[in-house]
Amino acid sequence: MQKPTLRDVAKAAGVHAATASRALNPETRVLVNSETALRVLSAAKSLGYTPNPIARSLKTAKSGTIGVVLPDLTNPLFPPIVRGIDDILGPAGYSCFIVNTDNDAEREQAQIASLRSRQVDGLIVGTAWLRHPLLTELHEQGVKMVLFNRRAERLDVPTVTPDDAAGIALAVRHLAELGHRRILHLAGPPATSTGTARAAAFRDAVRDLGLDDDPALVAVCASWTEEDGARALRTALDSGLRFTAVVAGNDLIALGAYDVFRERDISCPEQISVVGFNGMPFIDKLRPPLTTVTIPHQQIGREAARMLLETLQDDTDRPPRSVLLPVALTVRASTAPPAKA
Amino acid sequence: MQKPTLRDVAKAAGVHAATASRALNPETRVLVNSETALRVLSAAKSLGYTPNPIARSLKTAKSGTIGVVLPDLTNPLFPPIVRGIDDILGPAGYSCFIVNTDNDAEREQAQIASLRSRQVDGLIVGTAWLRHPLLTELHEQGVKMVLFNRRAERLDVPTVTPDDAAGIALAVRHLAELGHRRILHLAGPPATSTGTARAAAFRDAVRDLGLDDDPALVAVCASWTEEDGARALRTALDSGLRFTAVVAGNDLIALGAYDVFRERDISCPEQISVVGFNGMPFIDKLRPPLTTVTIPHQQIGREAARMLLETLQDDTDRPPRSVLLPVALTVRASTAPPAKA
DNA sequence: CTGAAAGCGCTAACAA
């Protein structure tokens, strides 16, 4: 037995396919006699009819699918965000394609091309660079999109990010209150908004609190990874720079710091304190449990999804609003007062 | 300017749409004069033509999409598997929809229904229960699927799992060699193949090695979570049961054990050793770093994807083969010789 | 080897 089609339902209800279509679609149901509609609905139910979204898409030029563009799903930051996205998009009738760019521009281009060829209705993008020609071009072509986590310059699209500045301020204040005066910032790549925003916020906080404002106390990591975090910290240590605490650009960089501590027999927090950023799952179980700035992962996903839905809904090109989500400092055992020198 | 269609390409190449279609499709290209084909190809390239998979799907009744069914993407076990799946399916021209069931039968049914309505060509399922009426029914309806991680009874579909028995044997032998004789197994739910297989393997290993074979030394967890792992361990401890080591059904259960150790000031590995299962990301950074049975996550995904592709290819209902992937014991600091009593 | 024609399942004018 074949899967029943709209025509089968129509025949069973004794109406034309068009009428059945109208009756089945909540939007257009008002156009149809309610008795007829009921007849169609019950016919559909008894046949076990489910509409074929492919056929609908072909007609309407809307696929009911969304592309989610990530650097790497394997980064524990993203799964909760993806869940958040799905929590909103699923009930709204959309499904997601997830692609990984591995921070590679070419791969990103290919992946997004593939998404577009699948006729996704919109994009939720977590891979933005400050300068991002590809995204700019897509936006100019009218591709609907929302950015999350990172922003892009000169790209007027809705954006959902954690409150980077507030988070860093919390971290620095916490360390200052513990008595630290020389704090190293392991900054993320300056090509990302999160990298620059957090670094800027760090300098601001240091000045506001009257701590040692030494430019050497900002070390830049080439990527948001353990490896590059470790590398930057090693360089700082080797240069003879003195500091008693580290504010890492994110949790992975903080993990890189942990690796260096182990290599060099530095005890944390006794010799050096560390604060992370993001509140990745399971970092409460590390050795030592990581003090970090917790961001609302799921909520970032939900908010981004909601904004995309809005964007898809009204065609009015009203100025995109952007959202800063509140963060909180979660104090654990990786921070303590500095050792009395 | 509109996106170019096949007809545009055909017109530009001075041929009929049908010919263009044949030329563009590698499968049918042989049917067409190679000069003509070249003309079509170059026309396509210069117009920037990309085929519309929706239209193709409508005609061919194949969507080029696959459904991936997980308990919860947020469980760190799954992202690497999903990457593995994608690594194979992407280049083969497929895209994935990922759904989360949250171990809820109703939700699973709804999610799979949604996948089917999107006309997915096949399913890669990581949520199998030993008795799984829904999957059985789908299989009877001819839905193509591959199971991974967990198996289902009386369901003749290809399956990719880690070698549970070998892994548990490695874990038990390791502990035995350290000198442990009374080992507690925190078993996963017996409704899952992994739960029963690992528990059975545990009893076998204990007997083979001549360790204390006390039935009380297998405690069953209600789910594969930290909470239920902790709960089971607390009960065992409260009952006065004596043991010097724990083989956890998986890493999350092992994490639950860690929580109990902290609650009760039990030091690991000095008082109790622990071995996990799965080799989740980041467990090397726990306190203490977890000794665990490492499974080849990405490879599980890749293998499952490959098997699904095979299944989709030949319609011959040849008996499904199943694959056991090799595992390895990764020894870290959560295991040590038992304290001299 | 290529063209003509039909149709996948649905929706959106337009007419009645």
Next chain:
DNA sequence: TTGTTAGCGCTTTCAG
């Protein structure tokens, strides 16, 4: 309020 008609973009017989 309902039916008629046409067509989304592609593939696939069937002729030629």
